[in-house]
Amino acid sequence: MAHDTPPVYVSNTRQLQGFLSLKKIERLRLCVEITENRASEKSKTLLSFGSEAEASVVESRDENYSGSYDGCSLEKKQEDNENDCSNGASSYDDNFSSYGESPTDDEDSPMLPPKKRYQNFSMSGSKGNLEVLSLVMSSIDIAVGQRYNSIDDLERRLKLLTVRYKFDFDVETSTPTSYVVKCWVDGCLWRVRASTLGESKAFVVRIYNSKHTCSCTERSNRSRQATPYILGMLYKNFLGDVGPAVRPTIVGIAITKQFGIKMDYWKSHRTLKFTREIDEGTPECGFESLPSYLYMIRRANPSTVTRLQIDELGRFIYVFLAFGASVNGFPYMRKVVVVDGTFLNGKYKGTLLTALAQDGNFQIFPIAFAVVDTENDDSWHWFFTQLKLLIPDDEGLAIISDRHNSIGKAIKNVYLLAARGICTYHLYKNILGQYKGKEAFRLVKKAARCFRMSDFTAIFEEIEAIHPALHGYLQRADVRLWTRVHFPGERYNLMTTNIVESMNRALSHARGLNIVRILESIRVMMTRWFAEWREDARSQPTTLTRGVEKLLHGRVTAARELTVERIDDHHTEVKYGSSIESLNVVNLVERKCTCRRFEREKLPCVHAIAAAEYNNVCRISLCSPYYNSEYLVSAYAESIMPADEAQPIPEIVEDQPCLPPDIRQQPGRPKKNRMKYALEVALQNKRPRKEHTCFRCRKSGHNAKTCQM
Incomplete structure (x- = not known):
């Protein structure tokens, strides 16, 4: 019989002998508890079944039965029972609280049925799982005398029965004390009747007519009781995985082949949804356990900052999380914070807000995360208020974002001293959607990345001559926000919010x-990131990070072709050949160059490298300390630990209310993909650039001038 077969209450020895005869048909495990009612001098026997084990009878007071079992004999091995089996109920079975449960004293005992053992199987969909599924499904049945703790347990067992025998039933009576179902085909005698036992809420099967008098062609035409929840349980435990790559169509095909149930797309979709909720938890459970989770994270990670805001009814509003490793590692980052939000596609929707930085090796450095209802003035103001506790307001701080009005208002109200910049990529998308002309679009990109004011002025005047409307739009967008040359602070190489988009992509499976x-x-x-990058930072042999070394390698090669002349003790003239237009003046003491790249990026430009080599100055000393490998090691010095669930949680934390937000679920299938802008569509449809090959050796990676042939 199945692992989770409920206990059966036997009132006489004839019924007991009938159940013991199952030993001839199936390999089962039998656990018998006999209690004596002294007032009426009647006995009651509790039987609990399990499969794939030998039978074991604890004690029997039926003197007429002379059979024996592998574990304990009923008559011939009575003396052995005194050593292995105690009088009354076995010590292994003292505290059965529900059907199919093993006692807490010895859960691993091989003589006892484990609780819902089928839930512990892997989800790989292997042949072994299908064999176990066939074994469990073939042994599911109903018997008179079975006891179920609730009507839900009984309904679940009946629905599993319909999946096994491919039929359906209608509920004839459903009251707090009685439950009657019958086959849905009129005139069929298949019937189950259960009722409560005394004042208990448990239901006991009183009548079970297992024979169908209807045709199999009629009763198999409907499978209404094969609900997505029941099919989801079976799919999760036996048929396949429930990862993000699984699609409803795959689930429907697997269930149809295994159980013969017709699955349309929406039933498959709901089955997959229930399966994932069984594996990952429901959205409501997530909100309920949120205070405990935040407490465990703070306890496992010192210096971690968490904030949970709920309304007067205990409903969720906002949550903020910044790990201690990020808080203590940010001082080793350049003071540029990139913020953005991305939508969540769960039942309660919401928006994930992120604040990131970039380390000296040009890798993403996460700072803080928040889940809010939507991107509005209140949510962004709350987010920046919490972020200010970690990153104080400073004139050297720069915050990069898109052109969302709420972000601009929040930064203006919370970060009064910080400089705000907008993502040039979002600006390009707006221009491409509203204005035409490839030439003007190319000039806008060039103007945004200029280092010198003279270059920007010339390009901006050219844009005005070609497209006056676009020129006016760029002025209204405020050149201090989207241009490098007019930006009041230091944004280094961060002109876009690409690092946030990369983070959103990395978290797309969890949304x-x-x-x-x-x-x-x-x-x-x-x-995982902190562990990998910590080892990578420690393994870097150079003083500067690997990304900076790769960047400077090309500049060092180009600097060898420049002509250098000394002007005075601090200034050096650098130019390409005899051209006056390429002349630049470098000040190594103040770390400035007339090209302005040295000053903006805090890395030596090609002119500074040539001047440093001419003046015998260490070029590494010209780089900002944020690009040193030592800073990179210090940034990832701390680890991010998982929550220790073994530690007790205070009652005040467990009792803290956190209910789901009150929202209206939109009809239809939830949207998981956002609408793409014209620029994104154009880039996707763009043909890949042809790789250049050398015409001498026909190999890529070099040209004929540098060919070794």
């Missing part, structure tokens, strides 16, 4: 999970 699983996915990702 449909419940809120705790979203935060845990962030924690797992950051734990």
Whole structure:
């Protein structure tokens, strides 16, 4: 019989002998508890079944039965039972609280049925799982005398029965004390009747007519009781995985082949949804366990900052999370913070706000995350208020974002001293959608990246001559926000919010999970990143980071072709050949060059490298300390630890209310992809650039001038 077969209450020895005869048909495990009612001098026997084990009878008071079992004999091995089996109930079975449960004293005992053992199988969909599924499904049945703790347990067993025998039933009576179902085909005698036992809420099967008198062609025409929840349980435990790559069509095909149930797309979709909720937890459970999760994260990671805001009814509003490793590592980053938001596609929607930086090796450095209802004035103001606790307001701080009005208002109200810049990529998308002309679009990109004021002025005047409307739009966008030359602070090489888009891409698989699983996915990702980048930082042999070394390698090669002349003790003239137009003046003491690249990037430009070599100055000393490998090691010095669930949680934390937000679920299938702008569509449809090959050797990576042939 199945692992989770409920206990059966036997009132006489004839029924007991009938159940013992099952030993001839199936290999089962039998656990018998006999209690004596002294008032009426009647006995009651409790039988609990399990499969794939030998039978074991604890004690029997039926003197007429002379059979024996492998574990304990009923008559001939009575003396052995005194050593192995105690009087009354076995010590292994003292505290059965529900059907199919093993006692807490000895859960691993091979003589006892484990609780819902089928839930512990892997989800690989292997042949072994299908064999176990066939074994479990073939042994599911109903018997008179079975006891179920609730009507839900009984309904679940009946629905599994319909999947096994491919039929359906209608509920004839459903009251707090009685439950009657019958076959849905009129005139069929298949019937189950169960009722409560005394004042208990448990239901006991009283009548079970197992024979169908209808045709199989009629009763198999409907499978209404094969609900997505029941099919989801079976799919998760036996048929396949429930990862983000699984699609409803795959689930429908697997269930149809295994159980013969016709699955349309929406039933497959709901089955996959329930399966994932069984595996990952429901959205409501995520909000309920959110306070406990934040407490465990703070306890496992010192210096971690978490904030949870709820309304007067205990409903969720905002949550903020910044790991201690990020808080203590940010001082070794350049003071540029990139913020953005991305939508969540779970049941309660919401928006994930992120604040990131970039380390000296040009890698993403996560700082803080928040889940809010949507991107509006209140949510962004709250987010920046929490972020200010970690990153104080400073004139040297720069915040990069898109052109969202709420972000601009929040930065203006919270970060009064910081400089704000907008993402040039978002600006390009707006221009491409509103204005035409490839030449003007190329000039806008060139103007945004200029280092010198004279170059910007010339390009901006050219834009005005070609497209006056575009020139007016760029002026209204405020040149201090989108141009490098007019930016009041230091934004280094960060002109876009691409690092945030990359983070959103990395978390795309988690955006449909419940809120705790979203935060845990962030924690797992950051734990892996910090561990890998810590080892990578320690393994870098050079003084500067690997990314900076790669960047400067090309500049060092180009600097050898420049002509250098000394002007005075601090200034050096650098030019290409005899051309006056390429002349630049470098001041190594103040770390400035007339090209302005040295000053903006805090890395030596090609002219500074040539001047440093001419004046015998160490070129590494010209780089900002943020690009040193020592800073990189210090940034990732701390680890991000998982929550220790073994530690007790205070009652005040467990009792803290956190209900789901009150929202209206939109009809239809949830949208998981946003609408793409014209620039994104154009880039996707753009043909890949042809790789250049040398015409001498026909190999790529070099040209004929540098060919070794």
